[in-house]
Amino acid sequence: MCGIVGFNGYEQAAPILLEGLTKLEYRGYDSAGLAVRNDANDVELVKAKGRLRALYEKTNGGIAMQGTCGIGHTRWATHGEPNENNAHPHCSDDRNVVAVHNGIIENYKELQAKLLRHDYKFYSQTDTEIAVKLIDYYYKKYKGGPVDAIARAMMRIRGSYALAVLFKDYPNEIYTARKDSPMVIGIAGDETFMASDVPAILKYTRNVYFIGNMEIARLGKGTVEFFNIDRELIEKEPEEITWDAEAAEKGGFEHFMIKEIHEQPKAVRDTINTSVNEDGTIDLSPLGIDEEEIRKYTQIHIVACGSAYHVGMVSQYIIEDLCRIPVRVELASEFRYRNPILDPNGLVIVISQSGETADSLAALREAKSKGIPTLGIVNVIGSSIAREADHVFYTMAGPEIAVATTKAYSAQLICIYLLAIKFAEVRGTIDTEKRDQMIAELRTLPYKIERILEDKERIQWFAAKFSNAKDIFFIGRGIDYGITMEGSLKMKEVSYIHSEAYAAGELKHGTISLVEDGTLVIGSLTQKELYEKTLSNMLECKTRGAYLMGITSYGNYSIEDSADFTVYIPKTDPHFATSLAVIPLQLLGYYLSVTKGLNVDKPRNLAKSVTVE
Ligand code: M6R
Secondary structure (H helix, E strand, O other), rough: OEEEEEOOOOOOOHHHHHHHHHHHHOOOOOOOEEEEEEEOOOOOOEEEEHHHHHHHHHOOOOOOOOOOOEEEEOOOOOOOOOOOOOOOOOOOOOOOOOEEEEEEOHHHHHHHHHHHHHOOOOOOHHHHHHHHHHHHHHHHHHOHHHHHHHHHHHHHHEEEEEEEEOOOEEEEEEEEEEEEOEEEEEEEEEEEEEEOHHHHOOOOOOOEEEOOOEEEEOOOOOOOOOOOOOEEEEOOEEEEEOHHHHOOOOOOOOOOOHHHOOOHHHHHHHHHHEEEEEOOOEHHHHOOOOHHHHHOOOOOEEEEEEEEHHHHHHHHHHHHHHHOOOOEEHHHHHOOOOOOOOOOEEEEEEEEEEOHHHHHHHHHHHHOEEEOOOOEOOOOOOOOOHHHEEEEEEEOOOOOOOOOOOOHHHHHHHHHHHHHHHHHHHHHOHHHHHHHHHHHHHHOOOHHHHHHHOHHHHHHHHHHHOOOOOOEEEEEEEEEHHHHHHHHHHHHHHHEEEEEEEEEEHHHHHHHHOOOOOEEEEEEOHHHHHHHHHHHHHHHHHHHOOOEEEEEEEOHHHHHOOOOOEEEEEOOOHHHHHHHHHHHHHHHHHHHHHHOOOOOOOHHHHHHHOOOO
């Protein structure tokens, strides 16, 4: 989604802002703009449609814009088409207020009607222009200064937003406010930085402030002050970012996605190490979940979006099997509006890489409002879900830049395995011996993933063969069905090839009519008891002309009699098979995208962090 940056210091702002926006490119955007000013001089605005390169060219890399205080924005269109007119920053007619915005203002029509009655005019189709003019209206009406005007506007605006605002009368200050959209602030000496995400400011500082929901901040040169919605000053301590800037660079790989695919052994190992002691016991005390609570759980709801939802899909098989607790998995966008029946002794697990996904955050709040304990499985430290959940389990994936998630997905799986093993042990559904076996096996996963990655050229070759595919079907049963859902999403999002994941036994209830000569059908067969069944379903497709690819464990060589192409993965505990089987599927999506010459790290229409519903 949109990216915001701000700088207030003594160097020229525009080149710094452009560099910051480059670091936020992964979030997805279709236009960009800057507003920069010098002391009492008029603010200068430059906007451009398309990639950031256009803005670089228009401003000569920022050099053409004079000023040491400014804000920048990459826009991912929601209200109004992606063009220069709708690009941010937007300003009041007299340039009294200039602002950029991330999020969606739901009651923009009502606010616009109010402003029209006060003779405001509108030139864009954006909800942002309405926010800018609302702040301008309150600033002029009540003459209470910037914090007062922003607070009044915040009380009228419904929806989600992060705002960065410049006021004509306050030339050396930037104001920011947020509700449900991220914003981070950092200070380095006499310079202040702000951004929608840490990578944009990490070059300058590791000590950052996370501005809270419904809070306002005033950024001076090397200073920051925070206010609550009642305009009262509030104290905040900076938090230290422990990962380094290189973690957000490509490090010799051609794309972030392939780099992050290769970082999975580390992400898996690091996540295991957060909670597994040397003796193999699992320590969930940093999460604040005690054994008494674990014994009480009567049901678990897993709520998430996209790939995180697919982690939920495999989790239900694992948790129900190991812990014998009923699990329901739901899309966050559905959960939040269906008045779910939640048992007070239940647990709601919200899984989210970014910790900012609007629907997942809303689902978390829905559960909390009903008094149900919540656990966030989150990658981004200090994100909204991490701060609002009762318990947080951090995935140790490091910054994930490619829009298509890979290493965060793998780390989320590890959190689920650890929760399932611990819950099962505490509730007595597995014994210590079984736990030790499972932990020992878990510790082998990073090596097994490395082994699969060593064979990536075979997948690359296969991808070249199918680069013209129009439709691909992924099938599997049980955990394998969950695996294929993720494989299919990877395929769609980066290679733009239509694909569907089907429970293997369900295909013949309609969808098999789409299978014709040469259709690629990919079967995942990691579960011993279901191997024969899925193979039969694959053969039903082959009879109708399908080309079969199979993913199964070493040893299941009988698959060669049926499949046209097979990828073998190392044997593992069946509960952990997803962690291995997903790797070839990620590679397949990646190589198909690269073969087709697509923008694999930033696929069209997608955003890394979906902060609007
Ligand atoms: O940040 P989150 O994990 O909450 O994001 C959820 C989905 O938007 C995300 O998994 C999305 O489906 C990815 N593009 C998949 O690769």
